[in-house]
Amino acid sequence: MTMLATGRRPAPGGSTVSRPARSGASSVGRPGFAWALPATIFFALFALVPLAAVAVLSFTSWSGLGDPRFVGLENWETLIADPVMLKSLWLSLLFIVLGVVTQTPLSILLGVWAAGNQRNRAVLSAIYFVPLLLSSAAISVLWRALLDPNFGIPGQLSWLFGDGNLLGTQSGAIGVLIFVGMWQFTPFHTLIYQGAARGIPPVLYQAAAIDGAGMARQFFAITLPQLRNTAITSIILMVVGGLTTFETVLILTNGGPGTDTTITAFYMYQEAFQSFDFGVGSAIALVLVVVATAISLVVVKVSGYDKMNSSLEGL
Amino acid sequence: MKPRPNYLAGAGSFLWLLVVAIPLYVMVSGTFQTRAEFGDNGPLSFPTSFTLQNYADAITSGFGRYFLNTVAVTVGVVAIVLLLVPPLSYAIVRSQSRAASFVFRFFLLGLAIPAQAVIVPVFYLINAVGLYDNLIGVILPTAAFALPICTLILSGTMRDITGELYEAMAMDGASPARAFFRLVLPLSKGGLSTIAVFSALQAWNGFLFPLILTQSEDTRVVTLGLFNFQTQYGINIPGLLAAVTLSMVPVLLVYLFARRALVQGLMGAGGK
Numbered sequence: 001m002t003m004l005a006t007g008r009r010p011a012p013g014g015s016t017v018s019r020p021a022r023s024g025a026s027s028v029g030r031p032g033f034a035w036a037l038p039a040t041i042f043f044a045l046f047a048l049v050p051l052a053a054v055a056v057l058s059f060t061s062w063s064g065l066g067d068p069r070f071v072g073l074e075n076w077e078t079l080i081a082d083p084v085m086l087k088s089l090w091l092s093l094l095f096i097v098l099g100v101v102t103q104t105p106l107s108i109l110l111g112v113w114a115a116g117n118q119r120n121r122a123v124l125s126a127i128y129f130v131p132l133l134l135s136s137a138a139i140s141v142l143w144r145a146l147l148d149p150n151f152g153i154p155g156q157l158s159w160l161f162g163d164g165n166l167l168g169t170q171s172g173a174i175g176v177l178i179f180v181g182m183w184q185f186t187p188f189h190t191l192i193y194q195g196a197a198r199g200i201p202p203v204l205y206q207a208a209a210i211d212g213a214g215m216a217r218q219f220f221a222i223t224l225p226q227l228r229n230t231a232i233t234s235i236i237l238m239v240v241g242g243l244t245t246f247e248t249v250l251i252l253t254n255g256g257p258g259t260d261t262t263i264t265a266f267y268m269y270q271e272a273f274q275s276f277d278f279g280v281g282s283a284i285a286l287v288l289v290v291v292a293t294a295i296s297l298v299v300v301k302v303s304g305y306d307k308m309n310s311s312l313e314g315l
Numbered sequence: 316m317k318p319r320p321n322y323l324a325g326a327g328s329f330l331w332l333l334v335v336a337i338p339l340y341v342m343v344s345g346t347f348q349t350r351a352e353f354g355d356n357g358p359l360s361f362p363t364s365f366t367l368q369n370y371a372d373a374i375t376s377g378f379g380r381y382f383l384n385t386v387a388v389t390v391g392v393v394a395i396v397l398l399l400v401p402p403l404s405y406a407i408v409r410s411q412s413r414a415a416s417f418v419f420r421f422f423l424l425g426l427a428i429p430a431q432a433v434i435v436p437v438f439y440l441i442n443a444v445g446l447y448d449n450l451i452g453v454i455l456p457t458a459a460f461a462l463p464i465c466t467l468i469l470s471g472t473m474r475d476i477t478g479e480l481y482e483a484m485a486m487d488g489a490s491p492a493r494a495f496f497r498l499v500l501p502l503s504k505g506g507l508s509t510i511a512v513f514s515a516l517q518a519w520n521g522f523l524f525p526l527i528l529t530q531s532e533d534t535r536v537v538t539l540g541l542f543n544f545q546t547q548y549g550i551n552i553p554g555l556l557a558a559v560t561l562s563m564v565p566v567l568l569v570y571l572f573a574r575r576a577l578v579q580g581l582m583g584a585g586g587k
Binding site for chain 2: 029030031032033034035036038039040042043045046047048049050051053054057106109110112113114124126127128129130131133134135136137138141142143144145146148150151152153156157183186187191240243244246247250251265268269272273278281282285286288289292293295297
């Protein structure tokens, strides 16, 4: 058994985990830190080190060939003076707000409904769930085909869509991206609300019913407050997701018309991998990191993820 | 428990069902029509004829190769995740060292590091080690970015193993490794299948890393193939829809057989 154990212990790099684990009754099921090392090193290599590197690269000029050259604050000065960058930040903010505002009420309603005991619920939930399984690329290609001005749905329902070129105007393009985001991500948020709504103790509803509270009253007085922690988590995930929307923008609008849907994450890709200005791209990436990290700190603090708190404590 | 069915919510959810289902219907029905028929009748009509030509076109345009590449990436990612995450979660849940709880916070923070934020350095790193345009170069960062969520899910499962079970093993004087293989792994099967399915889904649907880190047709994965197909044959909508449908088939099959693991994992991702 011990042979098997040592043989199967993952050790990429090989150096760090060769220290044998202490044995003996006092340490049963108390693994040393060495057990966490392989994954930690691997993750650090592809996430943490690059995170530090992106900060360094933001002070360099690099076109992908040769070595990065230190240029001081040049990239940052370029960015601050760049109207497209400023516009992209506003657009990202708009995306985030519209995403949260459209997805949250819908997923709470669907999630609470799906948590109930209706007979048809299981079948419907199974269909709701499908968009969640599909890649953003597939979803974007699908919607681009469905919304094709000539061969798509707008062409067939011209009374509803006018000339059908939904992606030709800024408001149309933003509307499409927000709608596709809704189509794609509502199932996920519905699912986590569904899980949370199932966890609400029935005794709360029974007590409310005895007190004569109707369904609407029960929803606002019990369900919504009980979903608070879930809502925080869900909204933060929406914010991070909205901030990093990429495939849908690339495939559906390519940032256009003009730069009217060029959100920051997409602008970073354009600057780095289409204009081959990796220095400026890194600076934009750093802006994304700062915003995302600030949000993640809020996740850990507010949601109590780190302590694994439960909203049911005290019940 | 509920006094009466909630008709309002029922109607609302039916409406949303239409929003979800109609595009999926159009997608599938479009793939069985010829281009001419699809163009004449419009996407919302019922198909009047039946052809498999669109699927044949999609496959001959290279999707077979893309599928193999995606399968390779998926297998690689799942293997790395299954190798690295269980010992990590074990240490997070059971280790008494301070470092382990620090590592948990570190991975939680990693949950919010968007892949976009690091693609430039990852691009540099992968180039520097000569893995550009190589599927291994796609597998490594994809697996790394699957680690935080999988760690969160598996740690949640392992937390449910009670202390008494460990104490029972203490009678045998078991080492941490023995407890891991005899107790922790067998009792975490549910969590293990969840992280396997979950990381497979991430790998299968991954787009950004392949986009940045591969170039040639030999290393093209399905998602990139779709993007490429759309840019080249955007007008051939039934063909495009066939390609999109093909890309979804394996995921839907997994959904049929591993629905529970997937749903549990996603619910877990939202916090308890």
